[in-house]
Amino acid sequence: MDEILNYSLADFQYNDNPDVLEPPEDFEAWLQNPRINYCFSFFEQQLLCMPRTTTEIKSNLDQQKRKMINLTSYNYLGLSSHPEVIQAAHEALDKYGTGASGAPLLSGTFDLHIKLAKKLAEFKEQEDCLLFSNGLAGNMGAIQGILRKGDFFILDEKCHKSLVDGGTLSGAKMLFFQHNDMDSLAQMLEKSKGKRTLVAVEGVYSMDGDLVKLPEVLELCHQYQAAIYIDEAHSTLMFGPNGKGVAEHFGLEDKMGVSFGTFSKSFGVVGGFVCSNARLIRYMKCYSSPFHFSCAPSPVMVGALLKSLEVATRDSSLRDKLWENTAYLKKNLLDLKLDLGKTESQVIPIIIGSSGEKLFQMATEIQKRGLFLQPVDFPAVPAHSRRFRISVSSQLTKEEMDKACNIIEDVIVKGLK
Amino acid sequence: MDKEQIYAVVKKYILENLEDLQDSDIDPQKSMKDYGANSLDIIEVVSCSMRELKIKIPRSELADIKTIDELADKFLANMSAEANQ
Ligand SMILES: Cc1ncc(COP(=O)(O)O)c(C=O)c1O
Numbered sequence: 001m002d003e004i005l006n007y008s009l010a011d012f013q014y015n016d017n018p019d020v021l022e023p024p025e026d027f028e029a030w031l032q033n034p035r036i037n038y039c040f041s042f043f044e045q046q047l048l049c050m051p052r053t054t055t056e057i058k059s060n061l062d063q064q065k066r067k068m069i070n071l072t073s074y075n076y077l078g079l080s081s082h083p084e085v086i087q088a089a090h091e092a093l094d095k096y097g098t099g100a101s102g103a104p105l106l107s108g109t110f111d112l113h114i115k116l117a118k119k120l121a122e123f124k125e126q127e128d129c130l131l132f133s134n135g136l137a138g139n140m141g142a143i144q145g146i147l148r149k150g151d152f153f154i155l156d157e158k159c160h161k162s163l164v165d166g167g168t169l170s171g172a173k174m175l176f177f178q179h180n181d182m183d184s185l186a187q188m189l190e191k192s193k194g195k196r197t198l199v200a201v202e203g204v205y206s207m208d209g210d211l212v213k214l215p216e217v218l219e220l221c222h223q224y225q226a227a228i229y230i231d232e233a234h235s236t237l238m239f240g241p242n243g244k245g246v247a248e249h250f251g252l253e254d255k256m257g258v259s260f261g262t263f264s265k266s267f268g269v270v271g272g273f274v275c276s277n278a279r280l281i282r283y284m285k286c287y288s289s290p291f292h293f294s295c296a297p298s299p300v301m302v303g304a305l306l307k308s309l310e311v312a313t314r315d316s317s318l319r320d321k322l323w324e325n326t327a328y329l330k331k332n333l334l335d336l337k338l339d340l341g342k343t344e345s346q347v348i349p350i351i352i353g354s355s356g357e358k359l360f361q362m363a364t365e366i367q368k369r370g371l372f373l374q375p376v377d378f379p380a381v382p383a384h385s386r387r388f389r390i391s392v393s394s395q396l397t398k399e400e401m402d403k404a405c406n407i408i409e410d411v412i413v414k415g416l417k
Numbered sequence: 418m419d420k421e422q423i424y425a426v427v428k429k430y431i432l433e434n435l436e437d438l439q440d441s442d443i444d445p446q447k448s449m450k451d452y453g454a455n456s457l458d459i460i461e462v463v464s465c466s467m468r469e470l471k472i473k474i475p476r477s478e479l480a481d482i483k484t485i486d487e488l489a490d491k492f493l494a495n496m497s498a499e500a501n502q
Binding site: 006007008010011013014016026157164168174175176191378379382383 | 453455456457460464468473475476477478480
């Protein structure tokens with residue numbers, strides 16, 4: 001019976017149920033297992049108010065409403081709940097209504113969209129920018145819009161699913177290099193020599209919080225005449241002297257072939273954007289499906305985003321606070337002798353090890369103690385390094401961080417002994 | 418089913434999923450990666466093989482497998498265990 005616990009979401013992708021409207025039979029059986037069912041109860045827990053650093057959640061574990069310290073939401077700079085951003089959303093709503101009511105090329109482009117795209121292109125030191133209603137669709141659509149069958153798409157093995165799916169959709173040959181390993185990247189570039197090649201990396205890797213070795217990657221790209229695509233989902237508005245991202249952090253912001261960002265994290269809204277040279281952007285407008293064949297982002301979001309960008313970049317106070325909080329939390333967690341992997345950012349994993357059972361026992365206790373810190377299980381991370389993942393926010397107070405660390409000490413540190 | 422037959426199934430899907438590969442090129446002591454397979458190709462080969470062999474092994478148990486031969490061994494062990502139940 002315990003066999004069943006070795007299965008994971010990695011095992012049910014294929015479906016041969018004769019009834020096409022039913023999931024695989026063994027998937028249903030797996031879900032019915034009380035232990036698996038229990039793990040699933042951590043999914044889709046309802047937030048009852050804004051995803052602030054203290055929020056309220058209706059727990060799936062016992063249906064209780066709980067005030068919780070929130071170390072899980074991607075509201076890194078607190079912008080989703082920022083009064084000026086909310087005010088800007090209200091104003092856009094009053095002026096433009098709720099929806100764009102059209103694809104961008106036909107009737108969905110408002111003055112707001114043009115303004116935001118222009119500001120983002122400037123911010124990223126690129127010529128132009130494409131807005132998407134959804135971050136995942138932005139990545140997927142950019143790759144699908146740029147690459148064709150016969151091209152090569154080389155990705156760090158830890159790249160996000162949206163990039164992988166874009167590659168699949170494009171028909172390009174996909175090669176994965178070992179995470180941040182330049183020998184492995186060179187091997188892959190060797191295989192694609194002479195072909196149109198795009199290399200994708202992330203500024204901050206989302207499960208480990210480490211940074212791309214950008215100068216080295218760029219040098220290899222130059223050597224092999226490959227172009228570079230950087231996904232700055234978890235670094236835009238936070239890294240670099242002006243918050244432009246990890247590329248700016250390395251002083252290479254003007255060297256990126258394509259720069260992607262999402263609006264769902266530091267910006268506190270939803271959507272994605274892709275910046276590059278003006279010719280490629282114009283081409284993608286016609287060939288990137290999630291842009292061309294999909295309604296433009298809601299003007300309410302775009303209004304909020306213009307304000308998010310302004311608030312986050314008019315001075316460095318929000319990112320300064322973020323880095324102060326990150327340093328404080330990291331020091332306290334390291335003092336507790338926890339394994340934080342190779343984090344160099346506001347994404348801090350606490351690696352527990354191979355025991356899924358332990359992970360979920362701890363997750364339960366953490367939740368009941370009033371800390372919203374979600375477990376991350378295989379296959380999202382390797383089976384030997386299951387973990388909790390902290391998203392630090394600039395809005396955390398010292399009291400909240402101290403309380404969170406106390407709970408982490410009581411539950412995780414003691415649980416690992 | 419013996420190991421040769423299992424190996425033949427795995428090989429069939431390797432040839433089906435990887436470009437520019439001849440039957441005679443495949444050395445079972447090597448990894449699919451040596452033949453240019455990416456992680457998505459490997460998942461495809463493993464899943465198709467398991468379906469045809471009517472076995473199911475959790476992915477978490479396949480992480481340490483390095484070569485095509487080891488994969489065939491793992492499949493064989495699983496089929497023998499099933500048969501003995
Ligand atoms: C690295 C990376 N890229 C892209 C995305 C997709 O962004 P979104 O959630 O805004 O759709 C995410 C987030 O899930 C991500 O972590």
